[in-house]
Amino acid sequence: MNNAAPKAIAVNKAVNDVIRSDRGRLMAGLVSRLGDFQLAEDALQDATISALGHWGRSGIPDNPTAWLMKASFNKGIARIRKAKREGQKGHDLSLIIEDEDPMYAQEEIPDERLRLIFTCCHPALEEKSRIALTLRTVCNLNTREIADAFLDTETTMGQRLSRSKAKIKSKGIGFVVPEPAQWGERLNTVLSTLHLIFTTGYVSGDASSRNLCLEGMFLMRLLDQLQSQDAEIEGALALMLLTQSRKTARVSSEGATVPISEQDHALWDAELLQEGQALLARAVQRRNPGAFQIKAAIADCHMETPEPDWAQMLLLYQSLWRFEPTPVVALNWAVVLSETGQPELALQKLGELKDALSEFQPWHAANASVLRKLNRSEKASEAYAEAISRAPTEADRLFLRGKLKQLYN
């Protein structure tokens, strides 16, 4: 009886499952031992292909991940040897071979993903490259899927990825967790990168083939697990959970954006909300405040029932300003001022931000809303028109058009 085809499908699936769940672990271990991102990726690719043959003949090994790690490492060594023979500049082989352990396949693989995340999110790389590299290396997205998320072509994204891997090597970015003196600043870059992955998915409504919100949450949960009891990591994860809990409520049945204060609370995901709030409470108890904890606390105040706690938000923005004195923080602060009965002051603050933010859509939307509060309909409708023309999504355009209509009702 010939069951080659079903077997091939089953083995393929098994290989894919291991790669999907353990690619980050495998890449971390390989980069650590081979000392090169591209080589690690090529070696894993070679090993995946040979796994299909071996596993097809002899069955799936007891510890498939360890099998792949060992096979990849051997493939990596083979690639280095080949490069040496062909006279290319290669690694110091003697050093690597001494490190080779034949028992490796039976051992627990050390989890080196924390180093991997810090390397992919090094501030010496461009922001977009950090995101792309993290998604490729830790989350196992392919080049096509990453390109989709950025509306880039596959070729452009492929070039960006190989440039970044080359840069890690040429700049001498170490495969290490930063030392205490650099920890805070470097962690902030990591958290911002992961948060950007999440918001990229959130803003686009996740039209791409892979759900970037879920990838962002997966990464942040992983980071929280690898480096537990860190208040800022907990704060950043809480912020994601609180945001995600509103996912269904943020768009109306007509497809328009619904601001938090007007959302149907019944549509909030209670489980995510509770988890986020509990995490935030735990983070705050550590008495080591930071920007992400404050932002999560602001999100929490926004979701206070029956009414958002604007007064508390005013205090929180004051604290946030100490960590992030940026025009965007000032903009959100001004919005809160207008909600706490100080629309005149808010308008003045927004005016001061004009030079910095006049190309930024939310500045126009905030202006429109404050002007409407002050009953300056003509100015408000101009601001709405500007905000509508710059709106990033159809849902935002619909929401703003609705507000514009209300002006004259």
Next chain:
Amino acid sequence: MKYMLLIYNNPTEEPTYGTPEFDAMMGGFFAANEKMQADGVLAGGEGLQGIETATSLRIKSGKVETMDGPFAETREHLGGYYVVDVPDLDAALKYAALLPSANFGTIEVRPLMDYNPAG
């Protein structure tokens, strides 16, 4: 890995001689120097005279052209450099952050080319 820390400063933003800020800057450089030496990473370093002393030269169609002034007129000038021998970029950045010029200028950190034809 060896890195050059290139120190770019805008002279108008540097502290002036005789002020407490100037003394603090000198002290900062001294401390950075000592730290690099104590850590055994210092592989060289020099300060440069001002750009008004610079002479630039290039050869155009076989003829040497000599000009008064720096290669490019920019706001920030190359004022000096250190070479540090450290394990990775993070370590190089740590020493770069010790240089007082980072507070009013820019430190460009670049790996030295390791040319080894034998591999």
